[in-house]
Amino acid sequence: MGYLEGFAITWRKFARGFVGDDIVTTEYSAGTRSGRHDEKRPKPERFHGRHVLNRYEDGMEKCIGCELCAGVCPARCIYVRGRDNDPADPTSPGERYGYVYEINYLRCIHCDLCVEACPTEAITESKLFEFSFTSREDAIYTKDELVVGDDGRPKRLPWEDWRVGDDEFTSGWVRATAPQGSAAYENRVAWSGELGYGVRAPEAGQASESATVVPGSHGHGHDHAHDGGHH
Amino acid sequence: MSDIETPVTVRITVDGQPVDARPGELVIDAAERAGVYIPRFCYHPRMKPVGMCRMCLVEIDAGRGAALQPSCMIPVSPDMTVVTDSERTRKAQEGVLEFLLINHPLDCPVCDKGGECPLQDQTVAYGPGESRFVEEKRHYEKPIPISGLVQLDRERCILCDRCTRFAKDVAGDPLIHFQGRGSSTEVNTFPDEPFSSYFSGNTVQICPVGALTASSYRFRARPWDLEETSSTCRTCSVGCSVTVQSSRNEVLRQNGVDNDAVNWGWLCDRGRFDMESGRSDVRLTDPLVGGTTARWSDALGAAVAAIRATIEAHGPSSVALLGGARLTNEAAYAWARLAKGVIGTDDVDCQLGDGLPADLVLGLPRATIADACTPKGTIVLVGPDVKEELPVLYLRLRHAVVEDGATLVELGHGRTGLSRYAARTSYAHPGGDLVERARLVAKDLDESGPITVVFGRTSLAEDPAVLAEVAAIFLAKGARFLPALRRGNVFGALDAGLAPGLLPGRRLLDDAGPATAVWGSTPAAIGRDATAILTAAAAGEVKVLLLVGADPVADGPDRALAETALERATVIAVDTFLTESGTRADVVLPAAGPSEVDGTVTNLEGRVQRVNRKVTPPGTARPDWMIAVELADRLGVEFPQDPDALLAELGAVADGYADVASALDRNPDGVLVTGACPLPATPTARRAPAPSGSTLRLVLTDSLYDAATQTAQSPSLAPLAPGTVARLNPADASALRVEAGTVVSLASARGAVDLPVVVDDGVPAGAVAVAANQPDCQVNRLLDATWPVTDVRLEVRR
Numbered sequence A: 001m002g003y004l005e006g007f008a009i010t011w012r013k014f015a016r017g018f019v020g021d022d023i024v025t026t027e028y029s030a031g032t033r034s035g036r037h038d039e040k041r042p043k044p045e046r047f048h049g050r051h052v053l054n055r056y057e058d059g060m061e062k063c064i065g066c067e068l069c070a071g072v073c074p075a076r077c078i079y080v081r082g083r084d085n086d087p088a089d090p091t092s093p094g095e096r097y098g099y100v101y102e103i104n105y106l107r108c109i110h111c112d113l114c115v116e117a118c119p120t121e122a123i124t125e126s127k128l129f130e131f132s133f134t135s136r137e138d139a140i141y142t143k144d145e146l147v148v149g150d151d152g153r154p155k156r157l158p159w160e161d162w163r164v165g166d167d168e169f170t171s172g173w174v175r176a177t178a179p180q181g182s183a184a185y186e187n188r189v190a191w192s193g194e195l196g197y198g199v200r201a202p203e204a205g206q207a208s209e210s211a212t213v214v215p216g217s218h219g220h221g222h223d224h225a226h227d228g229g230h231h
Numbered sequence B: 001m002s003d004i005e006t007p008v009t010v011r012i013t014v015d016g017q018p019v020d021a022r023p024g025e026l027v028i029d030a031a032e033r034a035g036v037y038i039p040r041f042c043y044h045p046r047m048k049p050v051g052m053c054r055m056c057l058v059e060i061d062a063g064r065g066a067a068l069q070p071s072c073m074i075p076v077s078p079d080m081t082v083v084t085d086s087e088r089t090r091k092a093q094e095g096v097l098e099f100l101l102i103n104h105p106l107d108c109p110v111c112d113k114g115g116e117c118p119l120q121d122q123t124v125a126y127g128p129g130e131s132r133f134v135e136e137k138r139h140y141e142k143p144i145p146i147s148g149l150v151q152l153d154r155e156r157c158i159l160c161d162r163c164t165r166f167a168k169d170v171a172g173d174p175l176i177h178f179q180g181r182g183s184s185t186e187v188n189t190f191p192d193e194p195f196s197s198y199f200s201g202n203t204v205q206i207c208p209v210g211a212l213t214a215s216s217y218r219f220r221a222r223p224w225d226l227e228e229t230s231s232t233c234r235t236c237s238v239g240c241s242v243t244v245q246s247s248r249n250e251v252l253r254q255n256g257v258d259n260d261a262v263n264w265g266w267l268c269d270r271g272r273f274d275m276e277s278g279r280s281d282v283r284l285t286d287p288l289v290g291g292t293t294a295r296w297s298d299a300l301g302a303a304v305a306a307i308r309a310t311i312e313a314h315g316p317s318s319v320a321l322l323g324g325a326r327l328t329n330e331a332a333y334a335w336a337r338l339a340k341g342v343i344g345t346d347d348v349d350c351q352l353g354d355g356l357p358a359d360l361v362l363g364l365p366r367a368t369i370a371d372a373c374t375p376k377g378t379i380v381l382v383g384p385d386v387k388e389e390l391p392v393l394y395l396r397l398r399h400a401v402v403e404d405g406a407t408l409v410e411l412g413h414g415r416t417g418l419s420r421y422a423a424r425t426s427y428a429h430p431g432g433d434l435v436e437r438a439r440l441v442a443k444d445l446d447e448s449g450p451i452t453v454v455f456g457r458t459s460l461a462e463d464p465a466v467l468a469e470v471a472a473i474f475l476a477k478g479a480r481f482l483p484a485l486r487r488g489n490v491f492g493a494l495d496a497g498l499a500p501g502l503l504p505g506r507r508l509l510d511d512a513g514p515a516t517a518v519w520g521s522t523p524a525a526i527g528r529d530a531t532a533i534l535t536a537a538a539a540g541e542v543k544v545l546l547l548v549g550a551d552p553v554a555d556g557p558d559r560a561l562a563e564t565a566l567e568r569a570t571v572i573a574v575d576t577f578l579t580e581s582g583t584r585a586d587v588v589l590p591a592a593g594p595s596e597v598d599g600t601v602t603n604l605e606g607r608v609q610r611v612n613r614k615v616t617p618p619g620t621a622r623p624d625w626m627i628a629v630e631l632a633d634r635l636g637v638e639f640p641q642d643p644d645a646l647l648a649e650l651g652a653v654a655d656g657y658a659d660v661a662s663a664l665d666r667n668p669d670g671v672l673v674t675g676a677c678p679l680p681a682t683p684t685a686r687r688a689p690a691p692s693g694s695t696l697r698l699v700l701t702d703s704l705y706d707a708a709t710q711t712a713q714s715p716s717l718a719p720l721a722p723g724t725v726a727r728l729n730p731a732d733a734s735a736l737r738v739e740a741g742t743v744v745s746l747a748s749a750r751g752a753v754d755l756p757v758v759v760d761d762g763v764p765a766g767a768v769a770v771a772a773n774q775p776d777c778q779v780n781r782l783l784d785a786t787w788p789v790t791d792v793r794l795e796v797r798r
């Protein structure tokens, strides 16, 4: 009769849902009772939403078309192709840029492994997840949709429901580890500068010794600064 | 690398395990065979070890105590003890890697080698994890093109000496070298002299880092999005083993695979890079009838209607088939059965008048490449420039002469790529004394070792019957023959019976054997060869001409004849591209290319190997075998319906091909088909007229990069075609008062072309050597395929 114990847990939780404060499910909106049902509840700082492709402060794209994100993606939903930069009018610093970049949102599970894999902090995630489509084509985001606009902010596409805060910290900040992955870099700012934001201040909880560290701060005109793995 | 078990072994101990090594074997190889992989960068099993990188340091005790020694330099000795996992070894490996990485830029994310890089892999497996190097790394200009095909990124080079050793020792083209000293040592070419080796792609494949990359593959994919299949190169008849790699239904790269019998892992650049043509935008994707796009059923209907009406009105020998050397064995067999068993014509030829008589090729005792390369043996080269036409065979022959003490004797009409390795060269005047010279050469041959004649056309402008006489001379010496015909699967096509007077399995028509029973009937009389077919078509006797992967207008020796023939006959062309001949065809059927079909091919030794499909053909293009099966079906005969079944039927009618499929499963390196047809009586060559003082004899040769469709449609290779020049002996040049660069007109009784002169003492006096089928010049306008030789008058253009 052991299985009845399982049912007992279910019933106990169900009953307490009406009386106690044992509710674990969060309401989607800011609160029906308070009448703020049209507002979104604030999301956690490292929430995984739809991706953006970031640019450096000078406007160059960070993506170098290395396909590491595509290689690591467990859902196999990223398609990247690299190409030679035009030396006269480069798209990204260095030799190579992401010529094709597509994410199929019918398959993405927002695991952020792509973000972890990216050597240049090019791909990160916003907090937006309220977007829907009516065709498969629309579900495949290309560079047109993913690359941030000239203000450094994600493009607000008509079928997406952007609210205040959804594009906060859509940069290296959403990564779970320091870019170097090494404990020695703990408490040091190492994000690369970003269009519209510059170099971000140290993350909360970290000491502010940003000036001391070279890795990640990027210098113009130095060919190797962004080539990935430059730390 | 051969697996022949030698009874004598040397007992050594590797990591505590007893290992039986072969005498003279290197420790690194013996350990690997025993399952212990020692990391390495510079060692390559097909090249002499140099001990450059020190990555293979292990503790070796040969009786005087254990010491760290490079295992790629030390041969095994009895009771040797090798330790590959000790603390000391580990420290040495970490040290070597830390040292190698000092100057390595670590730009793996943009590097084409990233993901399949021995430096990455071994750093992860054996490296220290941290570097103590904080200073600025060495910087060079990012990739510099060292040839049209290869880019060099000197920052990434770890100075392993693999590319430079390959260029010097394997290819014999020492065009890249180490330069400078210490930490500014770099690999580079001489200024203004590109790395224009026919084998440069191999350096990209063997470079253990991304210092050498191929322009053709640059940034196109990463190893993790490639899928691959093993296959065989079909560009020439050497049949090198390859692995075909594709992504998103496009073949992106082809790499060599070590086949001990054939290519030893090497490829030539033409075979490596002409896969680019497969993804060309101008591939044929739909059938054409009368020049406009048609549905398959209409196009096949039109073809069958023309064939049927012609057979009814004029008999089967008013239909002829040219080509087939591009096909797989299965497709060649289907087309052979279609022509000979269904239509009933024997006017079938897979060579275009630029090859050798089929019964001669199939009748001579065949040698393998290994036979030809027997140490201390004798190689007689009577034929084309092997370096230009069968490049990897050139590598093997060169190795035999340079490393294994084989003797090379060359007989022909001028210097070739192998001449500098020849112990004796004898250059005849075309149409002159080749037979006489062959007798002299044969008289002095060392008969203690095997004699192999590499045997092909010495000039396309000369009657090949001369070569039958030459063959008879060496046959009397007990020589074996390695036929040097270049077209991809010409030997498979010959074995399948795509030649006049032949049936599948190297059988003559009058000894039909099982084919009669399987096919129902075989042609009544021996048919015409390519030249006779085109002549008959030009005279209106052949009314329907099937061109299966053949372009007699551009790629045949006699352009005028082919043009007239194609004008008069109804032409049905099956091809991957719209060739010059295809534009003149009434019905064009689009065919699947290499890497788009499954099947087998047969190389110049008679070795059958598999080709495998990796991508789907463009548009509605179909495999050649399927087109033959469909045509047969419409003519009322049901053929086997897939490549396996066709191969099985080929096995039933051709002795050598019985059970070939199961033999291939057991031995993926290939299965040798032996057996020969009865040797034809030696014909007497038509004697050439004595040369007149005012004309030069034309020597027509082939070069690696020509206007052949696949090469010309490969963007990396097309610019490499050298163009057409008239090469003259210095004596003739001064007598005619022309110098290098002078534009002259060469005129035969047939036509004239304008060419710049190159003075070349490798050309015999009284001759002018010209490369055939170059994109810039239609040299085949000068020839009449019925002439025993071609005499041209040279005039300076003012």
Ligand code: SF4
Pocket (backbone or CB within 6 Å): A072, A073, A074, A075, A076, A077, A078, A103, A107, A108, A109, A110, A111, A112, A113, A114, A115
């Ligand atoms: S978040 Fe995960 S599933 Fe989505 S694209 Fe990135 S790696 Fe793929």
Ligand code: SF4
Pocket (backbone or CB within 6 Å): A062, A063, A064, A065, A066, A067, A068, A069, A070, A080, A098, A114, A117, A118, A119, A120, A121, A122, A123
């Ligand atoms: S990992 Fe980063 S740089 Fe590489 S392709 Fe993906 S987004 Fe671009």
Ligand code: SF4
Pocket (backbone or CB within 6 Å): B156, B157, B158, B159, B160, B161, B162, B163, B164, B187, B203, B206, B207, B208, B209, B211, B212
């Ligand atoms: S270029 Fe590559 S193969 Fe050549 S020496 Fe450098 S690392 Fe070795």
Ligand code: SF4
Pocket (backbone or CB within 6 Å): B233, B234, B235, B236, B237, B238, B239, B240, B263, B266, B267, B268, B269, B270, B271, B272, B390, B391, B392, B393
């Ligand atoms: S030698 Fe011939 S078979 Fe080998 S790679 Fe070159 S073209 Fe292909």
Ligand code: FES
Pocket (backbone or CB within 6 Å): B039, B040, B041, B042, B043, B050, B051, B052, B053, B054, B055, B056, B057, B070, B071, B072, B073
């Ligand atoms: S592999 Fe032995 S020294 Fe390089």
